Structure formats: C-alpha cells, structure tokens
Amino acid sequence: MMKRHHYAIIDVETTGLKAQRDKITEIAIVLHDGERVIEEWSTLVNPEMPVPYGITELTGITDEMLENAPRFFEVARHIVELTENAIFVAHNVRFDYSFVREEFRRLGYTYSRKQLCTVHLARKTWPGLSSYSLDSLIRHLRIPVAQRHRALDDARATAVLFEQMLGEQVGQSAAKRFIHLGLRESRLPEGFTLDRIEALPEACGVYYFYDALGEVVYVGKSKNIRKRVVAHFANVQAKGGHMQRAVRDISYQCTGSELIALLVESEEIKRLRPKLNRAQRSRHFPWGLVRWRDENGYLHLDVEKLTRQPHTETRADFRLLGEFPKQYRAKQKLRQAVRDFALCARLAHLESSAAQGACFDYHLQKCRGACIGSEPAAAYNERVEQAEQVLKTVFDRDFVLIDRGRAPDECTVVGVKGGHYLGYAFVAKDLLPHQPRALMELISPRRANPEANRIIQRYLADPPASVRVIHLD
Secondary structure, X not given: OOOOOOEEEEEEEEOOOOOOOOOEEEEEEEEEOOOOEEEEEEEEOEOOOOOOHHXXXXXXXXXXXXXXXXXXXXXXXXHHXXXXXXXXXXXXXXXXXXXXXXXXXXXXXXXXXXXXEHHHHHHHHOOOOOOOOHHHHHHHHOOOOOOOOOHHHHHHHHHHHHHHHHOOHHHHHHHHHHHOOOOOHHHOOOOOOHHHHHOOOOOOEEEEEEOOOXXXXXXXXXXXXHHHHHHHHHOOOHHHHHHHHHOOEEEEEEOOOHHHHHHHHHHHHHHHXXXXXXXXXXXXXXXXXXXXXXXXXXXXXXXXXXXXXXXXXXXXXXXXXXXXXXXXXXXXXXXXXHHHOOOOOOOOOOOOOOOOOOOHHHHOOXXXXXXXXXXXXXXXXXXXXXXXXXXXXXXXXXXXXXXXXXXXXXXEEEEEEOOEEEEEEEEEHXXXXXXXXXXXXXXXXXXXXXXXXXXXXXXXXXXXXXXXXXXXX
C-alpha cells in the first residue's frame, strides 16, 4: 500500500510563458487525499498588467474580468494555508510551480513544496502514447472538461487523470519515486530528512557539506542547489555512499549568477581544501605557457618555469599566455594546439631544438617546414596567433561584466583588470553607475588565480542573454 499523502493539484493561467516577466491571471487548487477530492478553490487574479490578445483568445480571460479581481498578495496567505504540507501536483509542474514561486518571491516570501509532475507520471503509467499533453490525455481517457484553459476545469481534469494513474500499480510506484525525488530516508546522511532537503532553495549558488566535527568536507555549485544535493544523496555508486557517510550538515549561499557560483566554488575549494573535492585544489601555478619571436621572425611557443621577473629582454614579443599548476598540464594543452593548428613541434619546444634538419613531424607531413625555413614566417605565425586565442587565459583588455543578481532588483558586477580576474560585487540596479571605471571601483578584490580567468573565458564563450560586457578602454 502506498503511503497516504496530501496533494494540492494546481493549475494557473498567466499573461505569458516566463515566470520572471509574466503574472498569474487565475489559479485553481484541488485538494486530494490520494483517493478522492476533498476541497476545491479558485480565483481570478489581477496581474496589474495587460493580458495579451493571444492569451485572451486562448483562455477567454479579459482585462475587464480581472479589473476587480484580487491581486496576488490578497490571496497569497490562503494559497499557503491550502498547500501547506501538501505535494504540489500539476501537469508540467515546472511551469505552474515556477509562476506560484515567483509571485511569492516578489512578496519576499520563499515558497517551497514537494512537486509531482503528471506529465512524467503519465509517461511511466502509460508508456508509448504519441503525446502526453493534457489535451491528448483528456481525449485518450475520455475525461469530461467543461472549458479548457480555465484554471479550475484544467485542475479538475488533472485530478481525474491523477486518480486514474494512482489506480495503476505502476503509477503508484512512479508517484512514490517522484515524490521522494529519487531519495530514500535510509540514504540520507545522519540528521538529514526529506523535509530538510525540500527546504533547500531551487536557486543558483554554492553549497557546503560539513562532517560531524563541523569541518567543510565538500564544496559544490549548482544552478539548482536542491536538485544537486538530491543527486549527491540519491547516488548509489561508491562516491555517493562515501558522501552519505561523511556528511552531517549543510549550508549554502545563493549567487543568482552562475558565473559567481563558479568563481566562489573555485575560490572556496582552494581556501578550504575539502577532502571530498578532487578538482580545483591547486593554489600555486608555477608553470607558464609563453610565446616569443626569434631572430628569423618565427613565433615560438614553450612551457617554462615562471620566475618573479622573467628575462624578456632577450626574446622579442614575449607574452605569457597562461599559468598552470603542473608542467604536464601545460604540455598537454600545447600538444593539442600543435595538432589542431599544424604547428611545428620544434618551434613549440616539444622536440629538441638542438636537432639539425627538419623536425620529425615534417617527415610525416604534419609540419609545413617552419623548422627549416621552407614555410614563410608570416604564414606560420598566422596559425600560431590563431592557436594563441585558444591557449591564452590572460585577458588583453580590462572590462566589467554585468550579470543577474540574487533578486530581480540586483545585478552582479565582475571585474577583470591587468589581464586577470579582480573580483565581484552585488549591486542594486538603481545604484548602478553609468561609468565603467566607477563600476570597477565597486568591486571587492578577491584572491586571484588563473583558473578564475579560465572560468570567465568559458562563461563568455556562450554567455546568457542577460550578460553585458563593458570594456574600459
């Protein structure tokens, strides 16, 4: 017998598809005890913004209908009371839940409930259907509906659908798995409960695991902290079991920006050196990937031990491209660039420069003869410069990067100065200076490390639409 739960089957109608931009125009809640409906409630909601014509065409909800409807804050308390200790059920729960959560967030309240998606549940209960949209399932199961795309009627249809799925053994089993997010109480670390997991934010940030002595044993980052923590404890592999045995407590900090989460994670791993983290623990980067130009005009690439004051006067156009904790890591990057850009292994100092004649790769037709002067320096150097763009982790220009913050009225400012990551700051949008150099002055300097540069470069390779980069020159 499946454990009895209390369910709140919810449907919302909205002014659009994006919770951070659009608003709820109607909400319905059908309370279900796992066997039958025990209560229904619905209301129109004044979104305090116009309803687009296409939405009115779909739902029949007009601006006139909403003019005297309560605003969300006027019904928020009742929604909390109806759904307290209930599992939030919806067809495509991510959509409905995101709108309800966002409306509460605007009020300064963190709304958090266990969720169950009837789309996912239907896929497990009736595999092989051509579509799992609510319309398709209503037709397939012959569920009577008075008016589609109105919250109460859609919530009632979802309730009937839900009852039918719970009537199937496979549906019961799937619901139990989804409700527990793939977790079992027995897999949770000592002192953790499913309720505690559910209380974690579904937000971007950094989280810390502590052992019984209060020492940090793991630092991680995620776009969704709760989901990532669940994945750790649902992991049945050896690593998951080790973490479940070691961890006794958790804390977190929300960052809003994924870039800040990545930078903070890297910095904290280096500062705390948690025993369960393997990557990003290096604090020292003594090896450099460099380039310079010889007397014949050819650009050379090399890996060398860095000193405080490198002797650049004997090498024209000397440039530091990147710093590495281990020599072999720098060599790996260099070998890959030699392969990708058909560079000369001797001019990349991967083959002895004392050797005479053509390099070994020339005989394999992998080198075009720069080592013996048969390829002009200008042609060879063009490919070296292309390789530099891939290899370098030192920035050529100072800039500030503006990204989303921890709340809608906040943004994040990240600074790069003198070729390296400087630090970041959270700034209220209405206090954001217009001058780039004034933006840089807001930043609290952080401990720089070459991995931070790499993190920023990877982030900028495919940045979110919200990101702005402002150069200071």
